[in-house]
Amino acid sequence: MTTLSAKAAPGTALCAAEPATEPATGSVGELSTAGTTAAPVLAVRGVRISDQVTDREIVHGVSFELTPGKTVGIVGESGSGKTLTCRATLGILPPHFEVSAGSIEIAGTDIATLTPQQWTALRGATISAVFQDPASYLNPSIRVGAQIAEVIRVKKGLKRREARHRAVELLQAVQLRDPELVYGQYTHELSGGMLQRVLIAVAIAADPQILIADEATTALDVTVQAEILDLLAELREQAGLALVVVSHDLAVVAQLCDEVLVMREGEVVEQGPTSDVLHRPRHEYTRLLIAEHDQYGLEKFLTPLTPQETS
Amino acid sequence: MTTEQTQGQRSAEAGADGRAVLEVTGLDVHYGPRRQRRRALHDVSLSVAPGETVGIIGETGSGKSTFARTVLGLVRASAGRIVIGGEDVGAYGSRQWRRLRRRGVVQYVFQDPLRSLDPDLTVEESLIEPLLIQGVARQEAADRARTFLARVQLSEELLDRLPGELSGGQRQRVAVARALVTEPKLVILDEPVSALDSANRVQILQILKDLRAAGVALVFISHDLGSVAGVADRIAVLYQGELVEVGAARDVITDPRHVYTRLLVGSAPTLRSASADRAERDRLRALLHA
Numbered sequence: 024m025t026t027l028s029a030k031a032a033p034g035t036a037l038c039a040a041e042p043a044t045e046p047a048t049g050s051v052g053e054l055s056t057a058g059t060t061a062a063p064v065l066a067v068r069g070v071r072i073s074d075q076v077t078d079r080e081i082v083h084g085v086s087f088e089l090t091p092g093k094t095v096g097i098v099g100e101s102g103s104g105k106t107l108t109c110r111a112t113l114g115i116l117p118p119h120f121e122v123s124a125g126s127i128e129i130a131g132t133d134i135a136t137l138t139p140q141q142w143t144a145l146r147g148a149t150i151s152a153v154f155q156d157p158a159s160y161l162n163p164s165i166r167v168g169a170q171i172a173e174v175i176r177v178k179k180g181l182k183r184r185e186a187r188h189r190a191v192e193l194l195q196a197v198q199l200r201d202p203e204l205v206y207g208q209y210t211h212e213l214s215g216g217m218l219q220r221v222l223i224a225v226a227i228a229a230d231p232q233i234l235i236a237d238e239a240t241t242a243l244d245v246t247v248q249a250e251i252l253d254l255l256a257e258l259r260e261q262a263g264l265a266l267v268v269v270s271h272d273l274a275v276v277a278q279l280c281d282e283v284l285v286m287r288e289g290e291v292v293e294q295g296p297t298s299d300v301l302h303r304p305r306h307e308y309t310r311l312l313i314a315e316h317d318q319y320g321l322e323k324f325l326t327p328l329t330p331q332e333t334s
Numbered sequence: 335m336t337t338e339q340t341q342g343q344r345s346a347e348a349g350a351d352g353r354a355v356l357e358v359t360g361l362d363v364h365y366g367p368r369r370q371r372r373r374a375l376h377d378v379s380l381s382v383a384p385g386e387t388v389g390i391i392g393e394t395g396s397g398k399s400t401f402a403r404t405v406l407g408l409v410r411a412s413a414g415r416i417v418i419g420g421e422d423v424g425a426y427g428s429r430q431w432r433r434l435r436r437r438g439v440v441q442y443v444f445q446d447p448l449r450s451l452d453p454d455l456t457v458e459e460s461l462i463e464p465l466l467i468q469g470v471a472r473q474e475a476a477d478r479a480r481t482f483l484a485r486v487q488l489s490e491e492l493l494d495r496l497p498g499e500l501s502g503g504q505r506q507r508v509a510v511a512r513a514l515v516t517e518p519k520l521v522i523l524d525e526p527v528s529a530l531d532s533a534n535r536v537q538i539l540q541i542l543k544d545l546r547a548a549g550v551a552l553v554f555i556s557h558d559l560g561s562v563a564g565v566a567d568r569i570a571v572l573y574q575g576e577l578v579e580v581g582a583a584r585d586v587i588t589d590p591r592h593v594y595t596r597l598l599v600g601s602a603p604t605l606r607s608a609s610a611d612r613a614e615r616d617r618l619r620a621l622l623h624a
Contacts, residue, residue, distance in 0.1 A: 249601030319564030
């Protein structure tokens with residue numbers, strides 16, 4: 024994992040060589056432009072989400088920008104609002120939830136202005152997502168290959184035979200060992216890791232610019248999780264895909280992300296470049312997440328993050 | 335059928351002096367009817383010394399829960415020896431097992447506390463029941479229940495609650511307290527923190543560390559190398575039903591020998607740079623699947 028191994032090397036010299044970014048000093052919800060000049064493919068600005076029934080605000084302001092080939096991570100536990108933020112970005116908030124303030128722009132278009140038809144055109148082709156339980160997003164009685172081919176036919180307007188050919192290519196691209204065989208299989212014949220690869224194949228079928236991975240590896244074994252994270256990193260490098268990685272585990276996010284948002288109870292309590300958040304956590308909750316790894320994780324036996332932290 | 339056969343076996347074997355709380359030798363477990371018998375465990379040997387915490391790490395299908403269930407007498411072994419606190423329990427029938435469990439020598443905590451707690455018993459009833467069975471007087475049992483509730487950092491107010499009225503973290507702590515009241519020599523914990531959030535996870539792991547300090551032997555079974563590394567003195571790695579590596583926690587994490595252990599350690603997300611890079615993981619995967 025290039026990003027992390029370069030940044031988290033012992034000694035802090037590498038951190039000083041980071042692109043000159045302003046750590047989001049204390050104030051939450053500040054835009055962190057991560058030293059890039061490319062136009063953002065996704066811009067989330069001060070987004071607040073409310074439950075209309077109880078009239079309660081659930082998410083209290085989330086802001087970030089994402090440029091091609093970059094990755095933003097959102098860390099938080101269940102109920103922190105990370106999934107609602109993703110769903111707002113995809114235009115699929117649950118009934119009676121609404122974006123009550125702020126704006127979301129996908130490839131320059133404010134999503135508040137989109138008609139349902141425009142949304143349909145945008146999803147898959149520009150922004151796409153994978154979630155925790157891959158099996159529940161596939162039809163158990165249709166061969167998985169046919170489900171991928173359908174997306175390609177609808178989204179890319181390819182003919183049946185071309186779509187099939189492309190689907191096999193995609194199964195190959197997500198590193199399934201025997202793509203032709205998997206094409207003809209049903210969901211119950213595939214393992215969790217294989218299903219998540221199939222879902223990623225569906226998600227990237229229409230060449231989106233943005234992929235949201237919401238707890239996409241949570242239910243998987245560690246070795247399989249690493250395979251999926253490696254695959255996402257590769258897609259990012261090869262296709263310039265911009266990623267939003269959502270996890271309850273700070274370490275998962277740290278592997279992959281340029282910038283991290285730490286959320287708790289609807290609030291972004293900390294936000295900044297990954298190395299800053301890991302090396303100089305400001306919020307008590309972020310420190311708890313790091314301490315958890317330091318005292319009760321592999322990190323106990325690894326070189327400390329920074330020399331002064333060896334308490 | 336000796337431990338030397340297992341690859342990556344290290345010298346750091348405890349309990350060799352015969353004082354082991356748990357001594358498992360050459361354990362084989364099969365499931366299914368004769369025709370489609372599937373091997374779940376093969377030639378597993380492991381010993382746990384008094385006060386020692388041994389972590390067993392394994393992924394889906396590795397046989398780690400089968401190991402726990404076999405040691406607890408819930409699954410019958412097809413070969414091998416299991417000695418708990420000096421008693422060879424391999425040939426025990428259900429009555430002998432019941433007697434052993436009643437004595438409270440070995441206790442257990444599962445991932446889902448609702449499986450180790452009776453949903454119809456209040457916290458207090460759950461805690462005192464094993465003591466009453468042992469013949470402890472009610473008043474003394476109630477006092478012990480309070481002591482152990484405090485040990486897992488729960489308030490006495492929870493004594494009248496049913497498991498369903500507690501949060502997941504509180505429930506798991508009650509399950510730990512229930513496992514402790516009889517002051518067992520050995521506690522088997524199967525994925526005790528996997529369903530918990532960070533704060534609760536840390537709390538349970540801290541309680542386990544305190545337990546070790548109090549001299550209870552623990553077998554901590556998990557798919558999460560991180561939590562195992564956090565509490566275990568030694569780590570045993572189960573892969574496809576076989577123990578491929580056993581050693582001091584630090585050695586297994588910093589210098590894994592077996593290819594699978596190397597992949598496992600290299601795959602675990604950390605906040606540091608130590609996990610292997612992508613190319614190294616690809617190489618290990620190729621090696622493992624070859």
